[in-house]
Amino acid sequence: MNGTFGTLISAAELADQADANWRLFDCRFDLRNRRYGRDAYASGHLPGAVYLDLEEDLSGPLSGLNGRHPLPDPQLLAAKLGSLGVTTGTQVVAYDDAGGMFAARLWWLLRWLGHPTVALLDGGIQAWASSGRALSQDVPALTARVFSPRLQPALHVDATYVHGHLDDPALCLIDARAPDRFRGENETLDPVGGHIPGAINRFFRDNLGPDGLFKPAAQLQEEFGTLIKGGDAHRVIHQCGSGVTACHNILAMEVAGLTDSRLYAGSWSEWCADPARPVATGPG
Known part of the structure; x- marks a missing residue:
């Protein structure tokens, strides 16, 4: 296969490649059952794939104030x-079985390390298996x-940046969590319910169609264009509960041609750990 992939790759495109230098990573995970991903990998995975664990490999140490999934040390990663x-x-190529929920984290991390030749398997392991391909x-x-990283620090911001720009009308803060958690309802993962004041909600699963694949680029461009009101994509800051599903929205914007939006990696779990930071509830 010629060419490289920097956003999405289909199961058919992946099956066509015969390059032994490609690397496939299984990123399956369950926030409530930390053994799930490893057990699922052992039961069957894409040929040649290696397992990476969200918390052991794709996150850094917890301090109690830096969120549930802080960024890993780039040199260690x-x-x-x-x-x-x-x-x-x-x-x-990164994949999972949750619509890209966890694989998008590896996609973003590699871009952060300055490695643009990384793609998410559209439809995940289900798309691979449903087409009759073997595990x-x-x-x-x-x-x-x-692997010598070329770190891209401009791809993310910290809590100080977000706090200092809450009154900036040019800032567009997008929260990828489910609408009920955004409103401050049914919060089961973090000790405080609500959202960062001024944030707007774009549930990451809205990037997918009924078939579990990403929506067409033109549709994503229209939806995100409406959301950011035609603003500069670079002014968009993405967050979620812990900096994982926010990467899904970043990927969707890249698919749509809306490039260079950024991640607030600490996200809500970091934000709400400091009672001095403001909290909003309701629809926003």
């Missing part, structure tokens, strides 16, 4: 990926390589 065969130019229980033996 780069070393981990290098040990699994990723190097400059390697085409990486494997083999754990591949991969040759370690050197």
